[in-house]
Amino acid sequence: MGVKPERLLADIRTRKSFSARGCLALAFSVFVLLGTAGLRGQTVAAEASISTDRPSVTNSSVVVSKGNFQVENGLLITNTQGQYIFDFPETALRFGLFDKTEFRLSAPNYFHSLSTEAAATSGFGDITIGVKQQLGPTSRNFNLSFILFLSLPSGANAVSSHGYDPGLQLPWSHQLSKNWTAGGQVAFYWPSQEGKHNFTGEATFLLDRQLTKPWDAFVEYAGDFPQNGGSRQLLHFGTTYKLAPRHQIDFHVAAGLSKAAPEMFVGLGYSFLLRVAK
Numbered sequence: 502m503g504v505k506p507e508r509l510l511a512d513i514r515t516r517k518s519f520s521a522r523g524c525l526a527l528a529f530s531v532f533v534l535l536g537t538a539g540l541r542g543q544t545v546a547a548e549a550s551i552s553t554d555r556p557s558v559t560n561s562s563v564v565v566s567k568g569n570f571q572v573e574n575g576l577l578i579t580n581t582q583g584q585y586i587f588d589f590p591e592t593a594l595r596f597g598l599f600d601k602t603e604f605r606l607s608a609p610n611y612f613h614s615l616s617t618e619a620a621a622t623s624g625f626g627d628i629t630i631g632v633k634q635q636l637g638p639t640s641r642n643f644n645l646s647f648i649l650f651l652s653l654p655s656g657a658n659a660v661s662s663h664g665y666d667p668g669l670q671l672p673w674s675h676q677l678s679k680n681w682t683a684g685g686q687v688a689f690y691w692p693s694q695e696g697k698h699n700f701t702g703e704a705t706f707l708l709d710r711q712l713t714k715p716w717d718a719f720v721e722y723a724g725d726f727p728q729n730g731g732s733r734q735l736l737h738f739g740t741t742y743k744l745a746p747r748h749q750i751d752f753h754v755a756a757g758l759s760k761a762a763p764e765m766f767v768g769l770g771y772s773f774l775l776r777v778a779k
Contacts, residue, residue: 550746551774554593556739556753558723559686559705560672562644564635565597568778575751575770581763585615588626591770596777601635605650612660624657627666642676652692664693670703680711694729701727715743724759731761747774 554560555573565571576589592608607629614623631650638644652666668691674684688703703726709719718740725733739753751770757763 549774549776551743551749551772553741553749553751553772554595555591555770555772556741556751556768557705557707557719557721558735558737559684559707559721560646560648560670562635562637562646562672562674562684564601564603564633564646565595565774567597567600568776569597570775570777571595571772572775573770573772575768577766577768579763579766586612587615588612591768595633603633605629605631605633605648607631607650609656622657622659624660625655626660627652627654627656627662629653643673644675645671645673647671654693662693664696664698666690666692666698682709682711683707684709690725699727699729701725717741732759733762734758735762749773 549566549569551571552561552563552565553571553573555575571594573591573593573595574589575591576587577591579586579588588610590608591610594606594608596604598604609625609628611625612623629650629652631648633646633648636645636647648668648670650668650670652662652664652668654661654663654665656662668689670686670688672684672686674682676682684707686703686705690701690703691698692701693699703724705721705723707719707721709717711717719738721735721737721739723735723737727733734757735755736758737753737755739751741749741751743749749772751772752768754765754767755763756765
């Protein structure tokens, strides 16, 4: 999120206020207690167990299997230089078109500023459409996908980018052992800022450990590097738990590592998978 879905790290994660140091201490304690998590299903799931993009910035390296419809939802509270923003429902809709191809739509997210300042703004963001193609797995437990998407200027005047913004994401994963998986994502974005596209590269790295069959946790580094403006870098921790093979809840927390990044954010989510066609 991955976001997550198809938004820049700064947009996904720019929203309670712990200090960055306190956030890291809490997250590290949770991580020590929990471990790190097995990436959510790194083969095309014959049994159609849910495999979400959220809550990591890194997207899953697999697609929703053919004929299945997946809905991922969440809410986020972010502190950026003392400005607190609450956003929801972070809805990503994913439909399996073919064995290794899915259609994606990110519904407009509502951003609500918790600031009492007159300049504070709230409203719906832009809608995003896209497609994801899975290229793996290989014989060496390596998976790779590519995601092409386009953000459309459908949001509120104070929130929308007012442009047609394309992007490309390349999530990958490699199973290290029965319970450990490494993953990451290289991405390229062209967000509109002041009427021009500001090319932005993104790199993430994720380590996960499966704790029990339904429970996992992860630690992640994520960084956005725009052509104009400072880099936005985060240290991110989270966990997911499958209530059933097709139902999942998640919790995540992060702290900024650079001046342009949010000071911290915290979020939670619920996702589900439906069989809608053969």
